[in-house]
Amino acid sequence: MIGIKAIGSFVAGERVSNLDRRDRAGKDEMFIRDKIGFEQVAKKPASMDTSDMCVEAMSELEAASDIKRADVDCLIVCTQNPDAHGLPHTSAVVHKKLGLSQDVACFDISLGCSGYVYGLATITSFMQAQGLRSGLLFTADPYSKIIDPDDWDTELLFGDAATVTWIGEQSIYSCRPGMFGTNGALGHSIEVPERGGTLHMLGSNVFKFSMTAVPEQVGNYLERESLAVHDVDEFLFHQGSRFIVENLAKRMKLPASKVPFEAGETGNTVSSSLPLMLQKRLETTPNRILMSGFGVGLSWATIVLEKN
Incomplete structure (x- = not known):
């Protein structure tokens, strides 16, 4: 049975300190540390798009596992902040940037915080039904694209990151x-x-x-x-x-x-x-x-x- 073999990730390198800007936000240290809990948030460069974050996560996965791009036959991207306006779908853009075979099934899932659980259920059932053997489930939702930096109710909360989960046989978790x-x-x-x-x-x-x-x-x-x-x-x-x-x-x-x-x-x-x-x-x-x-x-x- 197929399952989770490995995970690669990318967390944006810039860190913005919420403690340093708590006075501007009208918050105290206890609110930052104990309520929201985010002392820092990760911010991607403006020039980096959603698909670029996926590629970075893939690079880490390749460094940490024996996955081969030539074996990939399924690629799903979970995002609500795609490249451009979502045309073409971000999974197709990632497919191009990774130089994958044309025999790969690619599609996006438009979900937010519940998306990884939905994504796992979707990719495992899809791969099992279609007889696929090596799948990639990406998550990448850079909210810095849509946050008003003056809205402290959201600016203090969200960070930019991407992950890729390798799905296949001989897995660690089912x-x-x-x-x-x-x-x-x-x-x-x-x-x-x-x-x-x-x-x-x-x-x-x-x-x-x-x-x-x-x-x-x-x-x-x-x-x-x-x-x-x-x-x-x-x-x-x-x-x-x-x-x-x-x-x-x-x-x-x-x-x-x-x-x-x-x-x-x-x-x-x-x-x-x-x-x-x-x-x-x-x-x-x-x-x-x-x-x-x-x-x-x-x-x-x-x-x-x-x-x-």
């Missing part, structure tokens, strides 16, 4: 079936209202949604899969903020040691936040990991990975 949810009626809570506009976010809506929909889904998922909390080694939640992650653990009565927050030096990297955490686990390989992504849509998704 995926159980996922569980998915959508509330389009609250889509205005995280949106770009008009083409060429900037990101607007209703933080109170997002927090309430996170504290209700996510715990309910995780509970339902564990019940469906006949798992208890003690059966799961780590719970990786989308790194929306320290406050959200820590309160999810409290709401679900999870041991704090099983619920990490690791985005303090990068910011919320949207669909890349989960694979950035998972990349580290490929070295320590806990037996069972639950991942939950939630945000733009509003959309939420949960999946369990099991060590092979």
